[in-house]
Amino acid sequence: MTDGLRRVDDLLRELAPRIVGALTRRYGRFDVCEDATQEALVRAARLWPGEGIPDNPRGWLLTVASRLLIDQLRSEDSRRRREDAVFAATPQSELLGRPADAIADPDAARSDRDDSLKLLFLCCHPSLSVPSQIALTLRAAGGLTTAQIAAAFLVPEATMAQRISRAKAAIRSAGIRFELPEGEATERLRAVRQVLYLVFNEGYTASSGDELTAPSMSDEAIRLTRLLRRLLPDDGETAGLLALMLLTDARRPARTRPDGALVPLAEQDRTLWTQSLIAEGVALISDALPRGEVGPYQLQAAIAAVHDEAPSMKATDWPQILGLYELLEMAEPSPMTTLNRAVAVAMVHGPGAGLRLVESLEADSRLARSHRLLSTRAHLRELAGEYDAAASDYREAARRTASIPERRYLTGRFLDLESRR
Template sequence: MENLLRELVPRVLGALVRRYGNFATAEDAVQEALIAAAAQWPDHGVPDNPAAWLIRVASRRMTDLLRNEQARRRREDTVAGWVLPEQQRSPAADQAHAETDDTLILLFLCCHPALSGEAQVALTLRAVGGLSTAEIARAFLVSEQTMTRRISRAKLRIRDSGLPFAMPSGPERADRLAAVLHALYLIFNEGYVSTAGPHLQRVELASEAIRLTRFLHRMIPDDGEVTGLLALMLLTDARRPARTGTDGRLIPMAEQDRSLWRTEAIAEGVALVTAALPRGVPGPYQLQAAIAAVHGEAPSAEQTDWPQILRLYELLLRHGDNPVMALNHAVAAAMVHGPQVALPLVEAVAGDPRMSRDHRVPAVRAHLLELAGEPEAACEQYREAARRTPNPPQQRYLNDKAARLRQ
């Protein structure tokens, strides 16, 4: 039942926001309807139309909340100012409107340009992903009270912006779609490699990002970057079963048991990116997906087509100044031309202020120094990388690499 309620959240919330226009109050009403469902459905059974049941209960609660707010503010025009013309729509008209359209609009609304990237991610997880505030707080490693305040501020900012509950059009839609994709990308990355906490991965976050991106792809199937992002997530997540040992120890890609990789996810990801690439000039997500596809199709680490990966990274770097992609390009250059060619590329990235405390710079430098036959220098860089990362599995892996070089 929990999964069903989570899937219904964006439909119900979208229906209320479309009818009443107040995002913050609608979200509160939906949460109370979910509590009512969790209390009643186990005893009385799931209704024939659970979405309609939730919309009906949430609408009643929404009316109460609006009346309370009206009384508190003592201004008759307050509620009227919140109400969109769509409030006059009948319930039948709401049912006729495609529920999936409401979910898509919610995704764009959560990525309002007035919000910070962190707020966009949190609100997307709450309103569209259906995660509780406590779950989101754990993902961000903050207290539930802190996350409650953060989400409340985001909802109020959307309300105060006066943004209508409608799909943006023209250049605004393109800008907002980029923000939506970036938010989903950040959610997936946090799930695939957590920035802190005891575990390397947060499977529930990565899975939620894939679910939401898959939904977005169904709604906008012809957008190459949406397709590319879904392909990238599937191809990357396919390696998850082989990334850690039974003791939680990190296993790098070159040492992974590729028989554990999920072949169905790789096949789907390869098919998606193969279909997207010929449509026009590939964007960053498509190129990253193409790189992941080359890795996914390689029978072994030794048989990886590194020249092709290097060419793809060179194309990717043309899309913007991304120091992480530049660091990955250096690794690919090392695999094709040797570590001595790649080390200056790493030093160029190390000079970027955005990477001044990032553990990946000394980690890559250590790997290249090890390949170049300089174990002592590599050992020190592995230790420096371990000091910089807050993730315990990564710390353990990097310290183990340093220890082996000292033997």
């Protein structure tokens, strides 16, 4: 992508939630407002690289999207008039709830009001499934096309289009309003953070496919989390989430070899890590931790900071990481946290202690189909010298993962141990 195309793409993603928000605030029909915005973004992406970015890009998008919205609403109105004679006598301005000319009001186009936070809360409404929340957030707040989202999650575009359409229909039928929640604000904010974290994780380690990472997803999650932090500058957990993403994404350049093969943390060339992201992440979490109640994202960011500041795996402050995992497990218990803590336990107290902790998770149904438990147990068994058992676990973990790079890595570990016999 050339610098000009990248500049247009970045600008459109930045403006997308503001256009959807401005239209939805004025007319209330999120579904048609989002459709009109998407079409306006497509037109801009086609025209601006050749004709140049207009002096008022937000006003340009708002005007084009507004006209598209008018056309769609008029089309719907015409259809309804044919179906029901009552609509034949209803003025267009009453149907829209505003005078038609107000939609493309130049003063409205110049408004700096930002409804992005409302939009994020709407996309992550608890009545929607998590996959629908993710898809809607990426399209409405992220400005991604349906095709881009489908490609990132390796599903057909038609499937993703249906998911987005169902989500918008659910918002409309439930009468969900475009406003900041009051009593449920904390829960909704937690949902927004979770969605952004899931998007980042899918980008950092793709759950399936030929590539280990999907950088467009992790980049978009970081961009949206920066936006959320700008909107909520005093929220410690949002700062923690952004810090966690930056500190984790800093390792991306060292995670794969030129052929795409996975490189585990212990073998990564740390000189390739992005130092500017590490510095920003460390500064963020250092500022957030002393300010108030410490949450799970802040604790995970602190763990990532300890890893990133260590010159090598051996020189890592594992007792500090273990202590942080113990706090994290108290703050937000989960089998994955316990599994990660098992590695820290092994590094501090030996692989046998780590394996005993892993064994306590073997009956947990939430990990029944995951390859993570098996790959972790294989690693600890290998450290303990239990090579036959480790080889068996590596082979089974390779069978279970849908990620081709992870499968190749785990298969390589199995073959390496088999060759030692």
